[in-house]
Amino acid sequence: MMPAIEVQGLTKRYGEVVAVDRISFSVHEGELFGFLGPNGAGKTTTVRILTGIIQSDSGTARIKGFPAGSLKAKQLAGVVPEMANPYSDLSGWENLMLMAALYGIPGREAQARGERLLEALGLLEREASLVRTYSKGMKQRLILAMALVSDPEVLFLDEPTSGLDVQSARLIREMLRSLKVEGKTIFLTTHDMDEANRLCDRVAIINKGRLVAIDTPERLKLVASGRQAVEVSFTHADGVNPEELARLPGVSEVQQVGDKFRLYTADLSGLVVALANYACSAGLKIVSLNTLAPSLEEAFLALTDEEAGDG
Amino acid sequence: MAKLEPDLIWEQFRRALAIAKKDIRIYYSKGPVVVFGVLFPIFLFLAFSIGRHLSIDFMIPGLLGMILFFTATAVSPIVVPWETQARTLERLMACPVRLEAIIFGDVLASFAFGLAIALVPIIIGLALGVTVSGGASFALAVVLAGLCFASLGNVFSIPPTNLPATVNMIAAAVRFPVVFISGIFVPLDELPAWGRALAYISPLTYFTDLARRAIQGRGHLPLALDFAALIAFTFLFLLVAMRLHKRTMPRRI
Numbered sequence: 001m002m003p004a005i006e007v008q009g010l011t012k013r014y015g016e017v018v019a020v021d022r023i024s025f026s027v028h029e030g031e032l033f034g035f036l037g038p039n040g041a042g043k044t045t046t047v048r049i050l051t052g053i054i055q056s057d058s059g060t061a062r063i064k065g066f067p068a069g070s071l072k073a074k075q076l077a078g079v080v081p082e083m084a085n086p087y088s089d090l091s092g093w094e095n096l097m098l099m100a101a102l103y104g105i106p107g108r109e110a111q112a113r114g115e116r117l118l119e120a121l122g123l124l125e126r127e128a129s130l131v132r133t134y135s136k137g138m139k140q141r142l143i144l145a146m147a148l149v150s151d152p153e154v155l156f157l158d159e160p161t162s163g164l165d166v167q168s169a170r171l172i173r174e175m176l177r178s179l180k181v182e183g184k185t186i187f188l189t190t191h192d193m194d195e196a197n198r199l200c201d202r203v204a205i206i207n208k209g210r211l212v213a214i215d216t217p218e219r220l221k222l223v224a225s226g227r228q229a230v231e232v233s234f235t236h237a238d239g240v241n242p243e244e245l246a247r248l249p250g251v252s253e254v255q256q257v258g259d260k261f262r263l264y265t266a267d268l269s270g271l272v273v274a275l276a277n278y279a280c281s282a283g284l285k286i287v288s289l290n291t292l293a294p295s296l297e298e299a300f301l302a303l304t305d306e307e308a309g310d311g
Numbered sequence: 312m313a314k315l316e317p318d319l320i321w322e323q324f325r326r327a328l329a330i331a332k333k334d335i336r337i338y339y340s341k342g343p344v345v346v347f348g349v350l351f352p353i354f355l356f357l358a359f360s361i362g363r364h365l366s367i368d369f370m371i372p373g374l375l376g377m378i379l380f381f382t383a384t385a386v387s388p389i390v391v392p393w394e395t396q397a398r399t400l401e402r403l404m405a406c407p408v409r410l411e412a413i414i415f416g417d418v419l420a421s422f423a424f425g426l427a428i429a430l431v432p433i434i435i436g437l438a439l440g441v442t443v444s445g446g447a448s449f450a451l452a453v454v455l456a457g458l459c460f461a462s463l464g465n466v467f468s469i470p471p472t473n474l475p476a477t478v479n480m481i482a483a484a485v486r487f488p489v490v491f492i493s494g495i496f497v498p499l500d501e502l503p504a505w506g507r508a509l510a511y512i513s514p515l516t517y518f519t520d521l522a523r524r525a526i527q528g529r530g531h532l533p534l535a536l537d538f539a540a541l542i543a544f545t546f547l548f549l550l551v552a553m554r555l556h557k558r559t560m561p562r563r564i
Binding site: 077081088 | 317325332333336403404405407408
């Protein structure tokens with residue numbers, strides 16, 4: 001089956017700076033694909049190339065087989081750009097109908113979809129108000145509605161929940177989940193690890209314009225398996241010497257978190273045994289002991305740090 | 312749903328109309344814009360005509376030319392910089408609309424505004440007893456000139472700035488000299504040779520000549536030449552706008 005998005009050797013330079021450096025990947029149909037990276041890593045440049053806002057210097061990008069930036073590719077895509085605004089002198093409804101007209105959606109169909117979308121995104125009551133009176137969260141929900149009014153097959157979202165109130169961010173995430181169930185292909189740019197972990201089927205990590213990893217969130221976490229940890233608390237925490245904990249076999253780092261100690265290791269079971277022995281010999285009782293799996297954030301840091309080290 | 316074919320010219324034309332409708336709603340249908348669009352050229356014209364005992368037949372073609380020229384080029388230069396600043400341009404560029412259709416939509420809005428405001432001096436003239444000969448040719452001249460001036464207005468917005476004030480300065484630096492060399496205050500046949508040579512590079516000259524022919528019954532240039540020049544300038548401005556915006560648009564993002 002043809003991939004929904006196919007990128008080969010994509011490169012974009014701004015003067016001396018290589019914003020995107022020979023990246024290649026593909027996104028399957030119906031997949032929710034996360035694109036993660038620190039600020040300035042090349043995420044927005046990649047999305048702008050894929051959505052036809054700018055052109056690459058070399059390489060190819062195709063949306064459903066059509067060259068990125070062609071009218072046919074744009075017709076199939078819905079876009080939520082980073083930092084974009086709806087027209088503040090138009091009402092929410094007028095913005096939505098303008099977008100429908102620009103995608104050539106017939107009037108009745110556009111109206112029916114518009115009403116459905118505004119209701120689902122909690123904007124129906126304010127549809128006639130000028131957008132200048134909307135909160136940031138309402139504007140972002142409207143931008144999402146504008147991206148969906150053409151019923152796109154592929155949806156591009158660039159940091160859609162960045163800086164939003166909890167309610168709006170949650171509403172947008174719920175919408176993305178239901179769009180995935182409907183079979184839409186979603187390309188989500190984010191720097192929110194938790195968001196990527198909870199929503200995405202696969203995640204690509206980009207750093208300094210280069211792709212450093214593409215995999216499922218769970219498999220990416222294995223990259224940071226050396227960062228497994230045990231969180232332990234003892235009776236009389238003040239009687240515990242962190243330096244003694246650091247000397248236990250296999251411990252790579254110790255952090256004190258409130259009345260608990262977090263010990264990082266590559267050998268989880270060995271450390272649990274060593275901790276029990278330590279408590280026994282020091283005359284302490286273990287109050288709680290939890291194992292902590294590495295987070296996607298830790299995988300991300302491990303991968304981007306490794307890349308920085310290479311550079 | 313029928314599969315949409317965004318490549319079709321008719322589809323792009325419909326989308327250009329949607330852009331024009333948006334522009335009119337956001338930028339043109341505001342009280343101050345309309346009032347300024349009418350009052351500014353009238354005051355400018357009065358400043359030059361008061362005390363000169365000019366006939367109404369002489370004044371109306373000049374006034375009409377100035378109003379059409381100033382209104383059709385008034386707002387179009389700032390639409391693209393304004394959209395860059397308001398961060399609405401990126402969303403527009405991601406839509407399945409050709410850049411040419413975006414430019415044409417902006418020009419259409421400016422054209423419609425120019426035509427609507429041009430009705431003011433026409434109605435004033437008719438109310439004051441001015442007669443128009445060759446109504447169809449006069450109407451065609453107004454329409455062509457509106458389209459030509461609106462296209463020129465769009466050329467002013469080519470520099471990739473997001474500051475409307477910068478573009479306004481560029482526009483003012485061109486618009487004011489054009490008015491003085493276009494036979495509005497001094498008829499073409501009374502200009503010295505170097506003045507006439509300058510006048511021929513202004514599109515406003517050809518419209519003023521057509522308007523004088525229809526209202527005063529005296530044109531300096533052949534009718535066909537006036538129309539041909541307006542058509543040629545319109546194509547030239549549209550071509551320049553579409554070609555150069557294509558280069559500068561990505562630098563706005």
